[in-house]
Each structure stands twice: as structure tokens, then as C-alpha cells.
Amino acid sequence: MVASANTRLRLETAHLTALFAQHRAVRDVSLLFPANTVTAIIGPSGCGKSTLLRCLNRMHELTPGASVAGEVLLDNVNIYAPDVNPVELRRRIGMVFQRPTPFPTMSIYENVAAGLKVNGRRPKPEVDNAVSRALQQAALWEEVKDRLHTSALDLSGGQQQRLCIARAVAPAPEILLLDEPTASLDPAGTQRIEELCHALKRLYTIVIVTHNMQQAARVSDYTAFMYLGSLIEVGRTDELFTKPKVEQTEAYITGRFG
């Protein structure tokens, strides 16, 4: 049901520029994220990939001094139009951060339910269902089903990150933004998150920022390479990694700089 509703979803940026005060962190980026695919954004540290991601759910503007020019179109509606409420927008777009951020004063259950709660009160059976569905989608259900009401801080780092994914998907968003989600995880935890990306793209449009090129090659359908705030090249992942059209891309993916 969710998947079919998602198939026509379009997310794209048009001449998007993001600024921190006077500094242009993202420069004139126009990029399409096809529905139900995984798009990876790669590039060296400081190239603006995280900032670009944070523009997609209007998190960028929460930083003091930050501003945005250009457009981000979600189903052909500019999310920066004055009548768009950023709070409601963020309910349609889930986000997972570099480090796991479980809410320390809440149980596992309350963490996953947090995104539903901000939407107003709901009947308990509905919340129960959403929590178990989200934990199953995040492949965490089997590990925590018997201790849903214990502290989320007792989970391992990898489990905490999957908890954050469960929390992000519980309100049934249309898009999932992952900001280097495996940066603080060990190889086993990384592999589980990557498997999740494969499984979840059936339901969501996923954008993942990573500076691990192998990861981009493994999980994504499309890859965008950014450098110094500009979009250098974008294409199907297999093509970009085997036959890059731009010399800078080739230099980066072969490890000659970055």
C-alpha cells in the first residue's frame, strides 16, 4: 500500500545553493532522486554532501546563520515555498544521523513511538502495531521484542542505529535520508544497515550520504559525486564506478585524491 503510493513520488533539487553565512557549502546543484531507489551522495569531507542532504528536509535552516537559495521539489511542490510548514514536511521525510541518537530518557518502545507522538495522540493498538512494524523493518524486532520497555541506552551501537532507523520509519515517511549511517559502526553493523537499504527501498525513496565508496557501490542504484560544493557527476552506480565521464570523478573513485 505504502509502496504503490510511493511509485510516482519525485524528489529533486533545482539550482540549489546552501549557505552558512557567506560561505556557499552547496553550489547550484540540480539532482533528481528517482522513487524507490537508493541514491548515494559521495565526495571528500567538506564537499557539501551532508549539507545537501539536510536541505532536503529543511534541517539546514535550523543552523544559525544558514540559508538556502534555489528549489527542492517534492512532487513538483517547492518545499521552500512560504506556505510549506517545515515541521509537517519533516514528518514525510525520515532522517538518520551519523551517530546513533536514541532518546536517553525513553524506552525502546517510546523511542520508536516518538515520531508518532509528535503527530498527536493515537489509539494504543495503532501505536503498538506501528512500533512492531517499524522494528521489523529495521531488522531489530527479534532482538528487542522481549525488552521493549527497557532503556534504549542498553543496546549496542549497531542496535541503537537500527533503532534510529525504526524510529525514522515508524511514522511511515515517503523518503528516508541517511547521513553516513554506518560511520560509527563495526563491519557487522555496517553490513546489517546496508542490507536494510536494499530491503527498505521497496517502501521508501532513500538518499544516503557516505564517504565510503565501496558502500556506495554496494547499496545504491544511482550515485552522485560532489566536490567543493558542486555536483560533478551523477549516473547509474555501475556506470559511474566503471566508466566515469568526468576526470575528477575517476580521480576520486580510483583514490588519487580526496
Added chain:
Amino acid sequence: MSVVSAANPTYRRRRRMNKVMMAVSTLALAFGLFWLLWIIGVLLWEGAAALRPTLFTQMTPPPGGDGGLANAIYGSVLMAGAGTLIGTPIGILAGTYLAEYGQRGWLAPATRFINDVLLSAPSIVIGLFVYTVYVARVKHFSGWAGALALAIIVIPVVVRTTDDMLKLVPNSLREAAAALGAPSWKVVTMISYRAARAGIITGILLAVARIAGETAPLLFTALGNLNFTLNVNQPMQTLSLQIYVYATGPFDEWHRLAWASALVLMGLVLVISLTARWVTRQRYGRIR
């Protein structure tokens, strides 16, 4: 090999230094505890001797007479309670503004500075202030005036601790909540307050304990009253005023009651702290 052996002179010097510093720290701890235990000991010794059930039922006596502390206990509870109830919401809201919303502009830094000045202002000055702006206008001392002075003492303490504790909440938690589509008031109530709760409550308790023992700001406001009154518009007695008057008086009975007042006051503060901690105990971990 020699790097880790006990024969290594650098390592031996560090071990020696460690022992010396540990000894100094332990001594400092013992020094602090010594005075604290002495104070509590004397208080228990002298106060317990004066403790009787009639303390809680009878009024403060005239010179030479026999009596209790009922009016002083009532006045202390009422004025400290009213001061806390007035001062805490204002303090928490102001502290929330400073920590959560005051990132830009001049208002927050200016407020923080003035608040710190107020925090260290001598309490007798606050008493004089309330006397000037309130007591002198209505032309009589009252329990309300005392509560007002105590509220003014509560506010900066609560503002400061709320501000400090909220600033300890990692920003990543606020971002995570905002990314879930939480409006900013919900980020504050659902995330920041819950994570900082233990610290904020400690701040309120510190303020309660402080105003429960304050005497100076009440001298020109509540004044003190040897008769029992439920009327907050009348001068009122408190335990601290009781200690001040009776401890400096010439009668043995007064000294006895002063000790009893001190013990009851400390017991009161202890009970308030323990109750507040129990009521607001945290189910899961605190912020790290």
C-alpha cells in the same frame, strides 16, 4: 621493559605524587565532613533535647512562658511554598528561553549577566527592595511581602540551573526530534526537559533549601509575629526569624526553642528534598 618496571624513577615519582595527592584529597574531604558532622551533631543533640509534641501545636511563648513553634512552622512552609510556586515557573521559563531560543541577539547574554548579578546579590538588599516597592506602599508588613522577597531569591537560582542543565543536553537529540517533525515546543518538552529533569529539580531544591533558611529578606517584609495567623496579609513568623529572635534573647526557654526551630527547619528541608527526588525519579538513564 624498564619503562613499566617499578624501578623506573619517573614511574616511582608518579606513584609517590599520586599517593601525596590522594592523601591531600582525602584530608580535604575529611576536613569538610568534620565540620558538617559537627554541625549536625550539635543540632541533633541540642534540638532533640528540646523536641516535644507541643512544638507543633502551641504558639511561640512570651518571655518566661512555655510554648511551641506552630506559627513559625506554618509561616515557613507557607512563605517558602509561595515563594517557590511564584519563582519556579518564572525561573524555568526564563532559563528555557536562554538555553533553547536565545542563540542570537543581545537579549539572552544581557539577561544572563543581570541574572548572575541578581544571583549574588545580598539577600538583605532584596528585602529592602521589597520593603520599598511593596511594604512601604501598602503601609504594613505581611506574609505576601515575605513570599515575594523569597520568590525574587528563587528566580535567579532556577534560571541559572535550568539554563546550564538544558545546555548540557546534546544538540544531536534536538536535531533527531526535529527531524521526526516535532515542533520546537515539543522538542523542548519531550526531549530537553526530560533529559535535563534531574538537574533542573536539583536547582529548584537548592532554591527551596536556601529560602527556607533565609532571615535577612524577611526582616523588613514578613517582620515576624508571635501570634498565630492564617492571614497572609498580616506579619508572619518563620523558623528562621524565630531562631534569630530567640537565640539572641536572654531566656533559657527561648534558647531551647531556637534549637528546636533549627532542627525542625533542617528536617523540613530534608523531607522536601527526599520527596521531590522520589516523585521525580528517573526510570531510565540520565544524559551522559
